[in-house]
Amino acid sequence: MTSTFEMQSQTSSLPIIAAHTAQGHQRAELPARIQSSYTTRFAAQALESDPSRFHLATGATVVPQAGDVVIARVTEILNHKRVETPESRKAILFEGAIIMLAYGNRYAADQFLAHVPDSLEPCHLVAAGGVAGMVTEQHVNMDDPTRIEPLGLLADEHGVVNLTRFSPYQLRPLPATVGAEVAPLPGRPRVIGVLGTSMNSGKSTAMACLVNGLTNAGLKVSAGKSTGTGAGNDPMIYHDGGAAKVLDFTDFGFPTTFKLEYEQVRSLTVNLIDALSETDTDVVVVEIADGVYQGETARLLRDPLFQSVLDTVVFAASDALGAVAGVRELQEAGLEVAAVSGVLTSSPLATAEARQVLDVPVLDTFGMTAADTARDLLPRR
Missing domain, CATH: 3.40.50.300 (P-loop containing nucleotide triphosphate hydrolases)
Known part of the structure; x- marks a missing residue:
């Protein structure tokens, strides 16, 4: 797949197309051009295969969770000047670019400590692989994080898109007691x-x-x-x-x-x-x-x-x-x-x-x- 794709709509505006979604969120059209990222590669494949299925969930009632896919505008380029594409190419960022990221918490002693915010407030690109969050601590040698303006969460008829929805692997249950052993697969290498x-x-x-x-x-x-x-x-x-x-x-x-x-x-x-x-x-x-x-x-x-x-x-x-x-x-x-x-x-x-x-x-x-x-x-x- 390509890392940047054009939607069928030719407008980059975000008009409200329905008063509210089933979850109480406002619903808006997707921008015409979106740069996807490494972390969002599987969701981007689904979006590219059928853009008409998807919209933006936006508004004051939206509360992001880790793994939710967010569409955001780059407002100020500081530390991260590139975003990693699904093919692992480092795409140059321009102010005003629309990028697809995933909300996530980050712990990087040499870079940033960041957390998922509780609203669609302006926040940061906290990792070039495509992670959005709110930086609360940073290494003294790091530039300030690149600033982004979330436009809304990617959503479809089933609700907000979380990365787990389109991931090729799912976690299988393990013993409920922490510390319990698990029988190995036969022939595990x-x-x-x-x-x-x-x-x-x-x-x-x-x-x-x-x-x-x-x-x-x-x-x-x-x-x-x-x-x-x-x-x-x-x-x-x-x-x-x-x-x-x-x-x-x-x-x-x-x-x-x-x-x-x-x-x-x-x-x-x-x-x-x-x-x-x-x-x-x-x-x-x-x-x-x-x-x-x-x-x-x-x-x-x-x-x-x-x-x-x-x-x-x-x-x-x-x-x-x-x-x-x-x-x-x-x-x-x-x-x-x-x-x-x-x-x-x-x-x-x-x-x-x-x-x-x-x-x-x-x-x-x-x-x-x-x-x-x-x-x-x-x-x-």
């Missing part, structure tokens, strides 16, 4: 988790290199990302590394995972691994976003269900001290750590420091592309 000290510790690059090394070893590898903020970059580099199948949480209808109910986070992780576990898959590699102290990640580490589906971990760190603390945290939680890699291996000195104090291998990130190196990281069963 070995599973390697990639975690890190923080955002930008080198997790995604390390994972892509590991995927490449396992592929070079003649194995069929599936790869995914189960938590974080929706963006196409990570799934694309997993593909580039050689993964035969790639999924992330947006394939299950979630623009982000921050502030999800914990039961949804644990269910999403297991469902993602199971969806990647095809009959001929040898290895699943899954990335967990942010750092080990981030809320949902910290809780996952000690969840018996999570531990039952994860065989071993490759840990990414920015420096030796972070590597030592992270490995200790994972081991105390009961997880096996196969190796440390990440940004710290860009520095020979930092690598040497880590090797002196760690009891697990410290591997150069790009060295994991070697078949023998990657094969040595496979969990033993």
Whole structure:
């Protein structure tokens, strides 16, 4: 599909076409031209296939929820100057452009803390992958967030469109008790988790290199990302590394995972691994976003269900001290750590420091592309 499409209507105005929807919202026509985004790609496909089905739900009674699809006008371009298209191309933004985003909460220690507002008030583009929210905190080195004016929520005869409605995968129920184990799928392949000290510790690059090394070893590898903020970059580099199948949480209808109910986070992780576990898959590699102290990640580490589906971990760190603390945290939680890699291996000195104090291998990130190196990281069963 194309990332920008023209509606059959030739007007960009938003006339009210019915007094109220069944939910009490005002109803308005869609703009003529809308730029869709990575997080909204499945809803955009439905809209493009039959634009006449859809309209905007607008007015003072509209209360957005995480995952609701919003059509918004760009009013001031600041930090984010591009939006990622469904094909993962970075489209340049212009003031006045109409873009399709999904409301979401964002936790990014190096960028923004943002929440879903409780109205269609002016807010922000909080992630280039296509997430709208209200920024409440930001890193001192970040520019102010790009400002947007929501025009309304995408809706059809069934009501407001949430990403889960058109997502290709749905969460299957798991044991109701948090901490309960779940029986694995018959023949589930070995599973390697990639975690890190923080955002930008080198997790995604390390994972892509590991995927490449396992592929070079003649194995069929599936790869995914189960938590974080929706963006196409990570799934694309997993593909580039050689993964035969790639999924992330947006394939299950979630623009982000921050502030999800914990039961949804644990269910999403297991469902993602199971969806990647095809009959001929040898290895699943899954990335967990942010750092080990981030809320949902910290809780996952000690969840018996999570531990039952994860065989071993490759840990990414920015420096030796972070590597030592992270490995200790994972081991105390009961997880096996196969190796440390990440940004710290860009520095020979930092690598040497880590090797002196760690009891697990410290591997150069790009060295994991070697078949023998990657094969040595496979969990033993």
